[in-house]
Amino acid sequence: MRNYLIRRSLELIPVLFAIAFVSFWLVSKMGDPFAVLVLNPHVRPEDIQRLRHIWHWDDPLVVRFWYWLKDFVWPRQGWGLSTLAPGQTALQLISRRIPVTIAFSSTSLIAAIILSIPLGVYSALRQYSVADYILTFFAFFGMSMPTFWFGIMLIYLFAVKLHWFPAAGYHRAFFIIKGVPVMFDKAPRWMQFLDEAWHLTLPITVLTVFQVGGWLRYMRSSMLEVKSMDYVRTARAKGLPERTVIYKHAFRNAVIPIITLIGLSFPGLIGGAMITETVFAIDGIGRLTYNAVMSQDVFVAMALIMIFSILVVIGNFLADIFYAVADPRIRYS
Amino acid sequence: MEKEVLLEVKDLRTYFYTEDGVVRAVDGVSFTIHKGEVLGLVGESGCGKSVTSLSIMRLVDAPGKIVGGQIIFKGEDLLKKSEEEMRKIRGSEIAMIFQEPMTALNPVYTIGDQIMEAILTHQDVNEEEAKKQTIKLLDLVGIPDPKKRFNEYPHEMSGGMRQRAMIAMAISCNPDLLISDEATTALDVTIQAQILELMKDLQRKIGMAILFITHDLALVAEMTDSVAVTYTGKIVEYSDVRSIFKNPHHPYTYGLLESIPSLLSEKTKEPLPAIEGMVPSPYRMPKGCHFNPRCPFATDICRKEMPELKEVEPNHLVRCFHPVNVKEEVS
Numbered sequence: 001m002r003n004y005l006i007r008r009s010l011e012l013i014p015v016l017f018a019i020a021f022v023s024f025w026l027v028s029k030m031g032d033p034f035a036v037l038v039l040n041p042h043v044r045p046e047d048i049q050r051l052r053h054i055w056h057w058d059d060p061l062v063v064r065f066w067y068w069l070k071d072f073v074w075p076r077q078g079w080g081l082s083t084l085a086p087g088q089t090a091l092q093l094i095s096r097r098i099p100v101t102i103a104f105s106s107t108s109l110i111a112a113i114i115l116s117i118p119l120g121v122y123s124a125l126r127q128y129s130v131a132d133y134i135l136t137f138f139a140f141f142g143m144s145m146p147t148f149w150f151g152i153m154l155i156y157l158f159a160v161k162l163h164w165f166p167a168a169g170y171h172r173a174f175f176i177i178k179g180v181p182v183m184f185d186k187a188p189r190w191m192q193f194l195d196e197a198w199h200l201t202l203p204i205t206v207l208t209v210f211q212v213g214g215w216l217r218y219m220r221s222s223m224l225e226v227k228s229m230d231y232v233r234t235a236r237a238k239g240l241p242e243r244t245v246i247y248k249h250a251f252r253n254a255v256i257p258i259i260t261l262i263g264l265s266f267p268g269l270i271g272g273a274m275i276t277e278t279v280f281a282i283d284g285i286g287r288l289t290y291n292a293v294m295s296q297d298v299f300v301a302m303a304l305i306m307i308f309s310i311l312v313v314i315g316n317f318l319a320d321i322f323y324a325v326a327d328p329r330i331r332y333s
Numbered sequence: 334m335e336k337e338v339l340l341e342v343k344d345l346r347t348y349f350y351t352e353d354g355v356v357r358a359v360d361g362v363s364f365t366i367h368k369g370e371v372l373g374l375v376g377e378s379g380c381g382k383s384v385t386s387l388s389i390m391r392l393v394d395a396p397g398k399i400v401g402g403q404i405i406f407k408g409e410d411l412l413k414k415s416e417e418e419m420r421k422i423r424g425s426e427i428a429m430i431f432q433e434p435m436t437a438l439n440p441v442y443t444i445g446d447q448i449m450e451a452i453l454t455h456q457d458v459n460e461e462e463a464k465k466q467t468i469k470l471l472d473l474v475g476i477p478d479p480k481k482r483f484n485e486y487p488h489e490m491s492g493g494m495r496q497r498a499m500i501a502m503a504i505s506c507n508p509d510l511l512i513s514d515e516a517t518t519a520l521d522v523t524i525q526a527q528i529l530e531l532m533k534d535l536q537r538k539i540g541m542a543i544l545f546i547t548h549d550l551a552l553v554a555e556m557t558d559s560v561a562v563t564y565t566g567k568i569v570e571y572s573d574v575r576s577i578f579k580n581p582h583h584p585y586t587y588g589l590l591e592s593i594p595s596l597l598s599e600k601t602k603e604p605l606p607a608i609e610g611m612v613p614s615p616y617r618m619p620k621g622c623h624f625n626p627r628c629p630f631a632t633d634i635c636r637k638e639m640p641e642l643k644e645v646e647p648n649h650l651v652r653c654f655h656p657v658n659v660k661e662e663v664s
Contacts, residue, residue, distance in 0.1 A: 228394070230436040236392055237431075238451045238502065239424030252441050328441055328486045 001324075008320060012313055019309045020072075024065050024302060033057075033296045055299075068299075072306060090303040094285060098307070100170050101284035103196070105273045108204045112211035113262060119212070120219020120258075121251065127224060135216065142213025147272055151206045151279035158202060168281035170199045203280045207272050211265060219258055226254040256327050263319020266312045336367035339542050340389070340510055345402035347381075347388045356615040358384040358397065360566035366510065371536065371543040373557035373574070375550060375589070379612050381566035382546045383432075386512045389544070390429060391419050407509070425455035428503035432515035434495035438487040444498045445471075445483030448505055455506045470501040475531060493524035497531065504535055511536075512544045517552070529556060550589050554578055562586045565613065565623040568642060572649035582645050582656035584628045622654070630655045 034052055037043045052058050056067045123135045159167035166172075172195055174181045184192065226232065227250055235249040236242075274286030281287075285304065292300040324330050347359040359381040366372045374382050387393045389404055391411060404411040406427070411419065431437040439447060445467050452463040464483070471479035474497040487495055496516060503511055513532065517525040533556065536543055545556050553560055553574065560577045562570040562585065570583040581587045588608035610627040613619055621638050625631040634654050642652045 230431060230433055231439040233392060234431060234437045234499075234502075235439065235450075237390055237423055237429040239420050239422070239454055240450065241420065241454075244450075249439050249442075253439070256441075326441070328443075329488050 004324065005321070008317060012317060015313060016309060020069065020306060021065060023305045023309070024068060025061060027298050027302050027305065028061065028064070030293070030298060030301070031296050033298045036296065068302065072303060090300045093300065094288065094303060094307055097283060097285045097288050100282060101273050101277065101286055104200045104204050104284075105207060105269045107200070108207035108211065109269060111204065111208045112215060115208070116212045116215035117219050117255065117258065120216045121223050121254075123216065123220040124223035124227065125246065139213040139216045142209040143217070145210070147206050147210055147275050148279050150209065151203070151276055154202045154206060155280070165202050166199050170282045170284075171195050203276045203282060206276050207269070210272060211269070215258065215261065218261055219254065222257050223250065223254040226250045229253070252326065256323065259319055259322045259326060263316045266315030267308070270308050270311065336370065338365055339368045339370075339407065340366040341405040342389070343403040343405065345385065345388055345404060346400045347384050347393055347397055348400050349397045351396055354616050357566050358615070359388060361402070362563070362566070362568055364561050364568065364571060366542050366544060368509070369536075369540045369542055370559070371545055371557040373553040373560040374544060374546045374563060375548065375553055375560055376563035377548055377612050379615070380563045382563055383514050386429065386514050386544060386546055389512065390423055390427060421455070424451050425506040426508055427510045427512065428506070428508040429512040429514065430496070430499050430503050430516040432518050434492050434499055434519065437499055438495055440487055443484050443486055444490065448498065448502045451502055451505045466505070467501070470505055471498070473535075474498070474501045476501070492520055493528065496520060496528055500528070500531065500535070504539060504541070507539055508541055510542045510544065512546070514546045515548070518547070518549070532556070551593055562589070565618065567623070567652065569624065569652045570650065571642070576646065576649050580646070580658075582649065582651040582658065583653050584630055584657055585624050587657050630657070
């Protein structure tokens with residue numbers, strides 16, 4: 001097991017390197033980040049040339065990639081164009097924005113796992129029952145609903161009409177405690193947490209509903225497939241109680257493909273977060289990406305792409321480990 | 334001396350209600366197994382052998398349903414038992430070995446765990462004792478190094494070893510009846526011989542009865558005391574094994590026996606005779622005797638009426654209007 005982990009971790013390095021190079025190449029095709037400066041009457045053409053030189057924009061792609069890689073590993077100040085405040089590094093900016101994204105996307109990931117697996121099993125065990133049809137309906141609803149539209153609908157219903165949840169943002173600016181306004185950062189931890197949870201309920205719902213639909217269907221079909229396997233019949237022929245047959249013999253086999261599926265869903269989670277953050281005006285990493293790309297800030301965009309790639313690769317890595325734990329056939333190979 | 338009756342299947346009917354119509358997989362099958370006896374159930378694929386065995390275990394999955402008959406085991410009708418009572422019989426009094434040792438064991442649990450499970454379900458023993466018993470069983474079925482094998486997963490074992498493990502699981506609670514559903518079909522011929530030897534050996538030691546399901550008549554001769562030949566869900570010939578091999582009366586049995594290659598026959602250079610045609614589609618059964626389209630002796634009555642199972646010799650039942658008489662024909 002230890003060797004397996006070490007080998008798998010080492011394999012990540014070339015993968016990340018390849019991702020970095022390909023995305024660097026793609027991002028550099030995005031356009032000239034210095035082109036906007038031409039419109040600025042205060043910037044002289046010589047200055048633009050100088051900036052191009054400082055950022056190695058006049059070097060060949062491979063050389064530029066090398067400087068970029070160096071800067072990514074050892075960040076330098078002002079590394080970025082328009083999205084950064086003076087004296088800020090891209091990673092500083094990202095690290096300030098990333099917690100909220102991780103908070104709500106990991107919550108929705110966990111919620112989706114907790115909901116979809118039992119519901120999928122339930123659906124499979126009562127195939128073609130009324131409950132199965134209702135779950136199937138909601139699963140397809142969740143899968144086919146565009147997240148931005150569903151988000152807007154939730155805002156309309158629960159924020160605009162019912163006033164149950166806020167429409168935007170991820171925390172309030174200040175609390176009123178005993179008639180005195182207190183800034184958010186100065187408020188007690190539990191108040192901060194509750195306020196954030198309240199703000200993030202709708203975005204988490206959007207992301208969760210989207211994931212649950214697909215996983216529920218997968219879990220259902222996987223369970224149905226496993227239910228008719230020979231070893232399930234063997235378990236019954238042994239005289240085991242039906243509960244043991246289903247939850248010990250069928251379930252563990254049925255859940256193996258779902259682990260892979262969940263591992264593969266990490267990029268979708270971040271992509272989904274990007275849209276959800278835009279709809280709910282949450283200053284997370286998704287919205288930052290959107291802004292960086294829109295303002296042609298290739299440096300911040302590249303840093304974000306790398307962060308996403310690392311998250312995705314780590315997600316798959318974790319899925320592989322869980323997979324090895326669940327399935328003895330791949331344990332030590 | 335009459336032996337004690339262990340299992341008596343009477344007019345069993347198991348139908349499958351599919352979208353394309355009703356399939357009468359088992360259609361009025363009756364047979365008797367005495368204590369310690371080995372009964373062979375023989376027939377081509379799709380003749381309802383497996384469904385018969387699953388019916389005895391009451392493990393027929395939807396859309397299949399047992400619609401009629403009685404399965405009297407130790408004097409009690411299994412079809413009248415509750416699911417909970419049935420569960421206690423499965424694995425302890427009636428055990429089953431399946432055709433595919435590759436898929437019949439759960440890939441994510443060790444074989445020791447899977448065998449132990451049966452013991453823990455039916456016997457009042459603790460885990461340590463169950464483990465000891467399991468290792469003893471693995472040894473009994475001829476698995477070398479049982480202590481190590483206990484912790485191995487099915488994929489780490491060969492087909493023959495897995496089938497041995499299945500047998501160990503089946504005999505773990507000393508069943509009175511073992512159903513072997515094509516248990517050796519998926520194995521190499523040499524392994525097949527070993528497994529059969531093992532089953533015979535265990536049968537003698539434990540004294541259990543075996544319902545031996547196969548399509549291979551050669552195995553029947555070796556293993557069984559009596560034989561029931563099935564065709565399209567019905568028994569067409571039923572007798573003790575000697576009588577069937579010496580004097581098959583049903584043209585189908587005759588055809589099956591003819592198609593066994595023999596080293597001693599003078600006809601070795603000739604192509605092996607085969608029964609013409611195929612088992613009819615379950616949705617389009619021929620009128621009259623179901624075998625008539627393939628039967629060389631079929632006459633008008635065969636195409637109109639289904640013959641009854643009749644005793645043509647003492648204890649030798651045949652479902653045919655024109656039973657073949659080999660003794661006369663050959664001489």
